[in-house]
Amino acid sequence: MTLLSCKNTSIVLSGTTVVDDFSMQLSAGELVGLIGPNGAGKSTLLRALAGVYPVQSGHIRLLDKELSTYSTAERARHLAWLAQSGPINWPLSVERLVALGRTPHQRAWQRTSVSELGIIDRVLAETDCQNLRHRDATSLSGGERARVLLARALASEPTVLLADEPVAALDLAHQLQTMELLRNFAHNSTACLVVLHDLSLAARYCDKLILMDKGRLVAAGSPRQVLTVEALREVYGVEAEISNEGIPWVLPKRLI
Amino acid sequence: MRIQFGLLAALVVCLFFGSLAVGPEPISLWSSVAAALKGEASIPAIILTEIRLPRALIAIFAGATLGLCGAAMQGLLRNPLASPGLVGSSSGAALFAVFFLYFYANNTGNWLLPLVGMAGALGATVLVYALAGRQASITTIILAGVAINALATALMSLLLNLAPSPYAVRELVLWTLGDLSDRSMQDLYLMLPATLLGWAMLLGIGYQLNALTLGEQTAGTLGINTNRLRWRVFIAVALAVGACVATTGMIGFIGLAVPHLLRSLVAHDPGRLLPASALGGASMLLAADICVRLVPTDAPLKVGVVTALVGAPFFLHLVLRSRREYL
Numbered sequence: 030m031t032l033l034s035c036k037n038t039s040i041v042l043s044g045t046t047v048v049d050d051f052s053m054q055l056s057a058g059e060l061v062g063l064i065g066p067n068g069a070g071k072s073t074l075l076r077a078l079a080g081v082y083p084v085q086s087g088h089i090r091l092l093d094k095e096l097s098t099y100s101t102a103e104r105a106r107h108l109a110w111l112a113q114s115g116p117i118n119w120p121l122s123v124e125r126l127v128a129l130g131r132t133p134h135q136r137a138w139q140r141t142s143v144s145e146l147g148i149i150d151r152v153l154a155e156t157d158c159q160n161l162r163h164r165d166a167t168s169l170s171g172g173e174r175a176r177v178l179l180a181r182a183l184a185s186e187p188t189v190l191l192a193d194e195p196v197a198a199l200d201l202a203h204q205l206q207t208m209e210l211l212r213n214f215a216h217n218s219t220a221c222l223v224v225l226h227d228l229s230l231a232a233r234y235c236d237k238l239i240l241m242d243k244g245r246l247v248a249a250g251s252p253r254q255v256l257t258v259e260a261l262r263e264v265y266g267v268e269a270e271i272s273n274e275g276i277p278w279v280l281p282k283r284l285i
Numbered sequence: 286m287r288i289q290f291g292l293l294a295a296l297v298v299c300l301f302f303g304s305l306a307v308g309p310e311p312i313s314l315w316s317s318v319a320a321a322l323k324g325e326a327s328i329p330a331i332i333l334t335e336i337r338l339p340r341a342l343i344a345i346f347a348g349a350t351l352g353l354c355g356a357a358m359q360g361l362l363r364n365p366l367a368s369p370g371l372v373g374s375s376s377g378a379a380l381f382a383v384f385f386l387y388f389y390a391n392n393t394g395n396w397l398l399p400l401v402g403m404a405g406a407l408g409a410t411v412l413v414y415a416l417a418g419r420q421a422s423i424t425t426i427i428l429a430g431v432a433i434n435a436l437a438t439a440l441m442s443l444l445l446n447l448a449p450s451p452y453a454v455r456e457l458v459l460w461t462l463g464d465l466s467d468r469s470m471q472d473l474y475l476m477l478p479a480t481l482l483g484w485a486m487l488l489g490i491g492y493q494l495n496a497l498t499l500g501e502q503t504a505g506t507l508g509i510n511t512n513r514l515r516w517r518v519f520i521a522v523a524l525a526v527g528a529c530v531a532t533t534g535m536i537g538f539i540g541l542a543v544p545h546l547l548r549s550l551v552a553h554d555p556g557r558l559l560p561a562s563a564l565g566g567a568s569m570l571l572a573a574d575i576c577v578r579l580v581p582t583d584a585p586l587k588v589g590v591v592t593a594l595v596g597a598p599f600f601l602h603l604v605l606r607s608r609r610e611y612l
Contacts (some may be wrong), residue, residue, distance in 0.1 A: 081502045105508030116500040118363040119553045132496045132507040137489035181499070185507070 030057045031090075031109075033189045034080060038087030040070070040077050047073045050087070055189065055222050060215035062167045062235035064255075066265050070226045070244040071262075072113055078222070079110035091189065105133035109116035109187035113194045113224070115178060120165040123177050127153060130184030141226045144164045149184055155210050156180040157203065171198040179207065182216065190214060190221040197226065208234040229278040232256055240264060252277055293564035297345065300571035304341035305333060307578050319420050339470045344574045344588075345567045346473070347465075347529040348539060350480055352566020353559055354522045355540030357487055360555035361493035361518045362423050365548075369540040374523045376437035377409025378402040378530035383441055383457055387448070399475045400515045402531020409433050414519060419512075463536035463589020465574050472559040476532040483525025484563075486517055491556025498555065536589045538596025539566050545603065 034054035040047050048070045050266040055061055064070050076082045078089060080096055089096040091107060099107075109130070117126065131145050131150075141149070153159050156176045161169065166177060175198045182190060192211065196204045204227070212234050215221040225231040231238055232252035240247040240255050242264045248255045256277050261269045262285060306314040309437060310332055317329035354369035362371070385401045414421075416429040441461070448454040493514050496504040501511045530536075543565040544558055551557040573591040580586055 076502070079506050080503055100510035101505065101510045105506060108506065110503065110506040112503055114501065115503050118498045118500070119548075119555060121498060121553050125552070125554065126498070128506065129496055129499060132492060132509070135492065137492055178499075 031055070032057055033089075033091050033222070035074075035078060035084075035089045036087055038074075038077065040073055040082060041085045042073065042082070047244050049078065049248055051241075051244070052087075053239055053246065055220045055248065056215050057218045057220055059236045060212050060221050060223065060234060061237045061239060062231035062252075063222055063239050064226070064228060064231055065241035065247070069241045071241055072193050074241070075110065075193050075222065075224060079108060079112065079191050080104050084238060087262065102133065105185070107188045107230060109182040109185045109190050111179060111182040111192040111195055113191070113197070114120060114171075114175075117166050117174070120167040122174050123158060123164050123166050123169070124149065124153070126157075126166045127180045127184050130181040133185055148186065152180040152183040155183065157206060172200060172203060175199060176203065176207070179210075183210075188219050188240075190219070190223075191220060192223045194224050197228065204230060206215045228256060228261075232277045232279070290561065290564070293547075293561060293568065296568045297564055297571070300568055300575065301341050304344060304571050304575050305337050307575050308332070308337055313575065327498075335469065339468050339473050340465050340574065341571065343468050343473050343476070343532060344425040344570045346464055346477065346480055347445075347533045347536065348567040348570025348595070349538065349563040350483065350525045350529045350566070351539040351570070352543040352562035352564070353484065353487060354526050355566070356544040356555070356558045356562035357490070357494070357518050358522060358540070359544050360497065360558065362427070363497060364423070364427075365545060366479065366541070367427075369522050369526045370434065370537075371427065372519055372522065372567075373409030373430055373433040373437065374406040374415045374526040375530045375535055376411075376434045376441075377405040377407075378527040379439040379461055379535050380441050381405025381408070382531045383444055383461065386460065387444055396471075399479060399528045399531040403479050403524055403527035406527025406530070407520070408521050409437060410523040414516075415467060441494075459587065460534050463534040463592070464587045465533055465570075466577075466585065468532070472497070472532050474548055476528045479524045479528035483521040483528070486521035486524070487559065490514065490517065491559055494555040494559075521561070534587075534589060536570065536592055538547075538592045539569050542596050542599050543569055546599075 031054045036052045038051045040051055048077055049125060051074060063075070065071055073082065077084050091099065091104065096104065127149050128141050131148070132270060153162060156179050158176050158180050161173055161177060166174070169177060179192070179195050182192065195281060196207050196209070199207060208230060211221050211223055223235070236250050237250065238255040239249045240260060247264055248260055256271055256279060258269060258271055261279070266285050268282045268285055270282060272278045292436060302314065312329040312332055317333040320330035321334050322329050351369055358367040358369055358371055359365055381404055382402045385398060413426065413429045413433050416432065417426045426581045445454055445457055448457065493504070493509045496507045496509045497511070499507070505511055543564045547565045548558060549560050569592070570588070573595065574588050576591050577586045577588050
């Protein structure tokens with residue numbers, strides 16, 4: 030079942046076409062990696078899919094409805110967006126910050142219920158943030174902060190998770206842990222679209238990859254189909270070696 | 286958390302009775318309260334109900350408004366230096382009120398004054414918002430606010446400059462200093478409707494301000510309509526602060542300092558800071574107004590001067606503390 034899709038979508042930001050006639054879809058149970066060089070329009074596409082940016086043309090559908098017909102509150106119950114190094118403006122405790130992820134499911138005066146506390150415990154454990162629980166969220170290191178913000182996004186229990194570079198600041202162990210977490214999340218009949226720069230990590234964990242360049246779709250399909258020597262030369266301008274057997278890994282060698 | 290709110294509420298109650306007990310005429314609080322409750326027309330009862338009670342109640346409502354609106358603005362703009370006056374509401378209200386006093390009335394008890402003040406506050410707020418544009422960033426809003434505040438201050442100076450007599454200048458200047466003396470229940474009733482309407486508009490925005498901790502875009506994906514929230518806060522602040530400024534004159538620093546002081550008490554939670562700052566603001570204005578009556582000076586001290594005198598060293602303390610944190 031398709032959970033989120035966009036068709037012929039174009040996004041213009043201050044006169045520049047950042048996403049150009051882009052179509053893609055995200056099905057239940059899929060972890061899809063969105064890859065491409067800097068400035069390819071990955072983050073902009075993700076923001077448009079999350080309803081943060083308006084689209085100039087094309088259609089975005091979430092579940093069975095056009096995204097623009099959702100109310101802000103209704104959209105928030107289905108969809109979570111994890112910003113690339115998003116701000117934390119006040120020194121709240123990590124626990125309180127993660128609890129903000131429950132906002133779409135709460136009413137104005139409602140306190141966090143016992144079952145919600147259970148969800149918060151679970152996501153803190155999944156992201157390995159239990160020991161940070163009572164820390165001031167603004168005092169965390171870059172990697173800790175990224176994990177806490179991921180926990181926040183997971184706490185809203187979305188149907189679709191849009192994660193913008195969630196592993197960029199993480200150490201090796203936490204990179205693997207986070208990718209595994211995202212895969213488990215997606216395989217639970219929800220779906221996750223994740224922006225990644227580490228192509229080997231993307232190939233290893235994602236069910237599907239979407240390669241984007243200059244706002245346009247270059248290739249979409251299994252990691253083996255998308256990651257080719259020619260595509261990397263064409264899009265990244267890099268001569269790379271790609272392993273032939275099993276899960277592909279990418280070794281960049283030199284600039285062209 | 287409950288304990289902190291209880292203590293703040295208790296502080297407001299204590300200071301309220303303190304404010305009733307203090308004044309140039311030494312009256313016994315308990316016997317005058319008893320006399321007033323019995324409906325006696327004795328002098329202590331009249332001093333209590335006609336002079337001290339309105340003054341204390343106006344201090345509570347105006348102080349709470351300034352604290353609450355300061356906390357709401359700081360939460361909305363996610364800037365600890367935001368104040369209720371940032372989007373022009375206090376200077377707009379003051380300008381219109383001074384203008385009104387200058388041309389049409391010579392006493393502060395006029396029933397039109399709060400309306401004029403609110404009109405000024407709303408006008409200035411709408412102007413700031415129009416100037417900044419619909420999808421404005423916070424910096425643009427702050428810049429627009431600074432511009433409108435500067436314009437309002439300049440026009441007020443012009444009015445003072447062109448005032449017909451030194452006596453009129455003195456009246457106007459004294460009024461802009463912020464004062465709670467010689468207010469009647471009439472003044473309170475005039476200020477209350479708009480003030481309470483502003484408070485009511487701010488009810489239930491706590492969770493939205495909390496979500497804003499993660500930035501406007503993420504708050505949007507958490508189901509918060511950030512544009513609507515902005516309008517709601519700006520208009521509520523304009524209504525409540527406009528009515529208060531028109532009644533009491535400009536009282537600085539409460540809206541800025543109180544949320545600052547109380548933030549760590551509520552674990553930096555922007556939503557819980559709202560009621561805490563309302564209680565804190567009421568306490569601070571009551572305390573300052575008691576202080577005004579206790580310090581013997583030749584000319585009567587104005588409460589706005591006291592809050593400013595207390596506020597400035599407080600910010601010096603903040604500067605020193607943040608310097609220590611960066612070292």
